[in-house]
Amino acid sequence: MDPELERVFNRAVEAGVKLFDTADSYGTGAGFDGRSETLLGRFLKNCPSDEAKDVILATKLAPFPWRVTSGSFVKAARESAARLQLEKIPLGQLHWSTGNYQPLQEGALWAGIADAYDEGVIGAVGLSNYGPKQLRKIHKYMSARGVPISTLQVQYHLLSRFPELNGTKETCDELGIKLIAYSPLALGLLTGKYSVENPPPGIRGVAYKGVLPPLPTLLETMREVGDAHGGKTLPQVALNWCMCKDTVPIPGAKNMRQLEDNLGSLGWRLSASEIEELDRAAVKVGKSTSQNIFQTS
Template sequence: MRLISDNCPYSLNCYSLQLAHAVPGEKAHNFLPSIESKIGFSSLSTSSPDSEPKEQRHRSSTSKQSPMAAFSASTTTAYLASFASSNQPSSPLKPFQLPLIWPWQKVKMGPMTVSPMGFGTWAWGNQLLWGYDQSMDADLQRIFNLAVGNGINLFDTADSYGTGKLNGQSEKLLGKFIREYPGKARDDIVIATKFAAYPWRLTPGQFVKACKGSLERLQIEQLGIGQLHWSTANYAPPQELALWDGLVAMYEQGLVRAVGVSNYGPKQLVKVHDYLKTRGVPLCSAQVQFSLLSMGEEQMEIKEVCDSLGVRLIAYSPLGLGMLTGKYTSSQLPVGPRGLLFGQILPGLQPLLKVLSKIATKRRKTIPQVAINWCICKGTIPIPGVKTVRQAEENLGALGWRLSLEEQIELEYAASSSPRKMIQNVFQTR
């Protein structure tokens, strides 16, 4: 038997158990104490070790066993016992890996239980901004399988995601990946899709038709969350009520398990919540741009309103379209429209990026992992976008730990000192 420690910065503090030889009979159980001490289950706590006094950590490790340790111990015992009971010749086994997301780390969102982070699929079909090409589909499927295999069950999409003839491509790809996923975990997947408030969608029936179109592209019978992509209150107030009634209709017809909104400001968010409540439909979620680059007074007010109403806030663009990755500089900008935006904001981001880098080094994490974890610490569900397997692996490393309060304050102070902030979505209302 040998223990392999996984120190990859893109993973959690997880370890793999690999058995090289069969362990006969009851001897398998005798290995458990030494295995537990070498693995160090207590280090897998979701809180930071640095945030607990040394005496408290000592007491907790000697007086009682944490739920995670108990779960891990029983899992390891079962694994060793089942291996030892086999009379077959020894053969190579897949490494035994602890779950990336433990059951008690899932969060409630309306009637559903979801992972503390989801994956956004805006780039899956978008050629203009993200350079999508259909040759990327195989990699996108590997990303999906990796995410689901590591406990991610929330995927955000929209009926408008996709460029030109590829409109709806994101939903089609998700549907294909769900059908072809080799495991029972697909039964727990929650798809949150958004319906565009196009000017020709003027009646509740047209909005219901849009929902059915998404279900057809996804080839599923019911959506997790049906979301209104944006409010029309700023430019077409009469259309707004019809869209709200559309959410009610799709909920009453059982096409969605829950309903949500996107790009709603604090005042309009209260209005839609109260209206849906009179119709007997609970508002499950509100999705807005939320990150260290989008933490102004209005965004924080939206978070406060969500908390007071019992609505879960979904944070899109938690990495500021890539500006919070540390990958770009004023002299090294992305191609396309993003380059113009980055050129205006990046020059003033050095203080924030410096703090992100300092904390990442201390935590043995990466800058994107720290930025995403900040969103989680603020009580949101971030949905970073992914285009490559490497990005997916890195994003997963944002889970299983938490920034200290001092680190959060330091990041927020650096962010507030930046001369330029992220441009808010033009469709976001007050």
Template sequence: MQTNQQLPLPIMGCGTWAWGNRLLWGYEQSMDEQLQQVFNLCVENGVTLFDTGDSYGTGRLNGRSEILLGKFSQEYIGKNQANICLATKLAPYPWRLTRGAMVAAGKASAKRLGRIDLVQMHWSTANYFPWQEWQLLDGLAELYEQGLVKGVGLSNYGPKRLKQVYQKFHNRNIPITTLQVQYSLLSTYPVTELGVKEVCDELGIKLIAYSPLALGFLTGKYSEKDNLPTGLRRLVGKQILSGARSLLNCLAAIAQSKNKTMSQVAINWCICKGTIPIPGAKSLQQAQENIGALGWFLDAGEVEELDKAAASVDKAMVQNIFQSN
């Protein structure tokens, strides 16, 4: 059975449980309450697309991201409640080899979330295990045909593979609703080099931009000389920030002229490019700042200025290794 329900995709999504999932690995009750407040604030302000994945959380916290998101959605009562869109991504694990395995994974995620509005293939196996992928895509199609999800999307797919999958689903009268790619002023590759935006526009697919703040490197809070983040991001920051100074200066200047923050300008740039950015938020302050990217637009000259600055960056963000062509 196919569903004809309209997916309530907003102008901006909140990837709190996608890119803030590290919080869930060491969560406490107070943190859960804080995330509930973040969720409530987002929805009240019209940010109603929430993205997660069944691979977020390991060991005893396996599935915790989906469980929390489902809980927050069920407990929220108020403005824009009917527009909440719960999206999750199903991982093509090497032990998921059949259509039935993907259907079972979708049902498990739906149980944790309470429902699935948008189910997405987390990444393509075309680069290393292409025959596996078609079985799993059949599973996504079956979830839609059984009315268990409202829409189907993809993540980390390039234009060539996207067209192939689109045709496969079109033959079954199933629309591909969305495509997620890593996209920001420090990661323009999927759009400028692969050309996914043009293909999405041609096929009527909405492009979702994950990591629009480039792991925080576009916020202005980090410097190549000091105040670097810890762990792997510290190494990335050392490699990127020195060569991105002209971009960051441009971002800061436009932010000052607009009376906005650098984060808000970076997110708004993604919106001006026709994408749905899903910045993460782990606190009320971060959520409020993300919301401040809405309700206004950079002018054409400012967008062009940022485009040029982004093109001059010495070293862009490392691309997701699962991004296909």
């Protein structure tokens, strides 16, 4: 897929997309070789667009069980920066908290990311899969060290509304942290192409089995709302909803068709009553997509 992905990247940059998100654990195969970061670094370096200078590459550092010292996180950040072909990672994020299963590692994790910021390897610090309680704890630690937390990314979309219901968004607003909505299309479920008869391939089909039966009514409301905006598609409505909720959605696009579709979510806004209508339709589904096992409270 690499040549197609490079075309997708170049077109997205040309269209004004500024933020690209990856992780040191993505696209790695068995060797954890950071292939996704390597590709993204190469795409940016070779990008012909003038807009490329404003692109923010964001990556996530995994708390692998062998990264147990602060130094190992600084080393990981340096290795990511090298793969991205950048001196400094514009946004370096902790991929998840180890609070649920290995709390002792958490201290090294926090110190490591703060050290990477102090040493200039990371330009801005972000988090991922933190809930409001754990977020306050790390915020206290980072504040004491004078390190600002810029972003938190969590699973947020019409089928995963916990961030606005359990105080995550509220806490972010209070602490001046921007919320990034990951999997904003519910891994394709909100595009309307998957159903009970045509489930998503692979593990997605298993994980989302329970959500597929009640999904059609939500999709129908999304369709009606999109039609009222001159035929906006389901993905466009799903992404616009995230933006109207004051979050930054980071949809994945595997080809040019998906990218062009997703770009159509920009430049217009759902009305307040449409957002309420979509919220109500989401409640009627009565089920959420499964949460990341590392998500903390």
